[in-house]
Amino acid sequence: xxxxxxxxxxxxxxxxxxxxxxxxxxxxxxxxxxxxxxxxxxxxxxxxxxxxxxxxxxxxxxxxxxxxxxxxxxxxxxxxxxxxxxxxxxxxxxxxxxxxxxxxxxxxxxxxxxxxxxxxxxxxxxxxxxxxxxxxxxxxxxxxxxxxxxxxxxxxxxxxxxxxxxxxxxxxxxxxxxxxxxxxxxxxxxxxxxxxxxxxxxxxxxxxxxxxxxxxxxxxxxxxxxxxxxxxxxxxxxxxxxxxxxxxxxxxxxxxxxxxxxxxxxxxxxxxxxxxxxxxxxxxxxxxxxxxxxxxxxxxxxxxxxxxxxxxxxxxxxxxxxxxxxxxxxxxxxxxxxxxxxxxxxxxxxxxxxxxxxxxxxx
Numbered sequence: 357x358x359x360x361x362x363x364x365x366x367x368x369x370x371x372x373x374x375x376x377x378x379x380x381x382x383x384x385x386x387x388x389x390x391x392x393x394x395x396x397x398x399x400x401x402x403x404x405x406x407x408x409x410x411x412x413x414x415x416x417x418x419x420x421x422x423x424x425x426x427x428x429x430x431x432x433x434x435x436x437x438x439x440x441x442x443x444x445x446x447x448x449x450x451x452x453x454x455x456x457x458x459x460x461x462x463x464x465x466x467x468x469x470x471x472x473x474x475x476x477x478x479x480x481x482x483x484x485x486x487x488x489x490x491x492x493x494x495x496x497x498x499x500x501x502x503x504x505x506x507x508x509x510x511x512x513x514x515x516x517x518x519x520x521x522x523x524x525x526x527x528x529x530x531x532x533x534x535x536x537x538x539x540x541x542x543x544x545x546x547x548x549x550x551x552x553x554x555x556x557x558x559x560x561x562x563x564x565x566x567x568x569x570x571x572x573x574x575x576x577x578x579x580x581x582x583x584x585x586x587x588x589x590x591x592x593x594x595x596x597x598x599x600x601x602x603x604x605x606x607x608x609x610x611x612x613x614x615x616x617x618x619x620x621x622x623x624x625x626x627x628x629x630x631x632x633x634x635x636x637x638x639x640x641x642x643x644x645x646x647x648x649x650x651x652x653x654x655x656x657x658x659x660x661x662x663x664x665x666x667x668x669x670x671x672x673x674x675x676x677x678x679x680x681x682x683x684x685x686x687x688x689x690x691x692x693x694x695x696x697x698x699x700x701x702x703x704x705x706x707x708x709x710x711x712x713x714x715x716x717x718x719x
Contacts, residue, residue, distance in 0.1 A: 361591060363526060365479035367467040368501045368509035369486060371446070372518035374463035375403035375439055379432045381495045386430065394632060395419035395431045400625045402434055402632045406518060416605070416629050418621075436635045439463075442494050449489045453482055458594045462636050464513075466506050468594040480523045487521065504529070507590035510542045529588045534561040543581060547608050551575075560586050601701070603639060605629045606693025612651045613689045619680065626694045627672035640665035640700045644672060646679035647693035658682050661698060672696075 371377070375393040380386045386405075392413060394402030401422050404413040411426035423429055443462040450457045453476075456468035469482050476482050483500040490498045497519035501512025508524050515522040524532050537559055539549040555574065557563050563571075563586045571579030584590065605626050613619055634640065643661040650656070658679045666672060676694055 361589070363504045364468055364470045366503060366506055366509040366594065367469055367479060367483050367486070368506065368513040369446075369450070369465055369467065369483070370499050370501075370513045370517070371463035371490075372497045372499055373403060373405055373409075374496070375434060376405035376408070376432075377496050378435075378439055378442060380405060382438070386432070389430055390426050390428060391430045391432050392419070392422055393432050393434050394628075395422060400629050400632075402629075416607075416625075418625055434632065434635075439636065440638070442496070445493055446490055446498075449486055449493070452489075453486065456594045456596050458596055466509065466594045480521070483521050483523075487519075504588070505590040506592050506594065507542055507585050508588065511536070511540060514540070533586055533588060534559065534564060536560045538563055541582070541585065543578070543585070545608075548575070548578070601699065602695050602697040603630065603634055603641070603699070604693060604695035605633065606647060606691060606695075608649075608691045609689070613692075614687075619689065619692070620677065622692050623676045623680065623694075624669075624673050626692060627669040627676060630672055630694050630696060631669040634696065639696075640667070641696035642666065642698040643696065644675050644679070645695045645697065646676050647691070647695065648680075648683060648689055649691035650685060651688040651690050653690075654685070654687075656683055656685070659697075665700065666696065 376391055379391060379393060388407065389405070390408035390411060390413070391405045392401045392403070392408055394400060399419045401413060401415055401417045401419060403415050404422070408422075408426055408429055411429075413422045413426050413429060419431065439462050447457065447459065447465070450465060450467055453472045453474060454467050454469050458466040460466070469476075469479050472482060474482075479502045483502050487498045487500055490496060499513050499517045499519060500521040501509040501515070501524070502521065503509045503512055503524040504526055508529065512522040512524050538544055538552045538557055539546075541560070544552070551574075552558070552563070557566070563582060566583075568580065568583045571583050573579070575582060607622065607626065613622065642663070642665055643659055644666060645657055645659040648656045660675050660679060666675075672694060
């Protein structure tokens with residue numbers, strides 16, 4: 357497979373059930389048990405252990421639903437200061453190998469190791485060393501994906517989870533992507549996957565048979581993304597000083613909502629999830645936006661900006677309810693979303709670092 361762009365060595369490192377694993381590590385009585393971090397009365401699950409995931413418990417799931425799926429589920433309050441402490445140790449390990457580290461959250465990051473501080477030719481070997489050091493220094497396991505770009509590395513890191521890694525070598529990319537189920541493509545959610553299934557697009561080879569015009573017509577702006585990534589093309593660089601401009605959470609519902617009480621429950625769940633996500637990275641913001649997509653796919657957004665930062669899920673929920681009352685239509689709702697902007701991260705100066713280095717060996 358010929359690539360019309362410089363090839364790089366990218367690693368995606370993803371901690372295994374990070375929050376839940378930290379709790380099980382720190383409290384041996386929780387090891388081997390189904391636990392959920394967060395949740396509690398009317399809350400949402402921030403993270404679930406692998407033992408809980410076997411019962412269908414997932415992050416962002418309402419606590420009530422999680423408990424129904426797993427009656428013996430143990431809820432543990434989150435300790436974000438502890439997670440940040442361990443995340444800092446993990447990032448220090450990354451920086452032993454490269455300064456081109458792009459954190460996505462406390463528990464995952466991209467690394468560009470095309471050139472690295474230890475002059476190690478094999479990206480696969482670097483990933484092994486990093487995972488071993490993480491385990492030795494924290495007692496936690498990580499998984500990794502290695503390939504020529506961020507998209508492929510991200511997809512690869514999920515393949516041998518937990519506590520494994522996968523390299524997608526340039527020579528294997530074409531076949532790998534053609535055989536990959538579309539729901540495994542990073543960026544394809546449940547709704548999009550179901551739409552693809554209805555169009556007889558089940559694997560990468562089916563997606564590849566569609567023209568750019570066809571995919572753009574069917575999926576809008578995302579069509580070009582799907583057209584490129586199925587061909588191994590993803591030109592986004594690892595951005596070590598990326599500044600986050602907004603944080604968003606949203607939910608598409610299997611059944612359209614109309615009942616006011618249901619709407620309030622969903623807004624409360626979204627408010628708590630948004631707060632948890634912001635707390636993980638010590639992010640604050642002043643502008644809250646409510647997004648509503650109706651049954652007929654019409655879209656409504658409305659924002660409210662404060663002088664000071666939002667600081668609690670109650671503030672998000674109260675504001676979200678006021679924004680909801682400003683909606684122009686009383687129609688069934690298929691999606692609700694909350695996003696926060698005007699963040700404290702925007703106060704930092706953005707530095708862009710770009711490297712284009714010829715690709716050599718992965719293994």
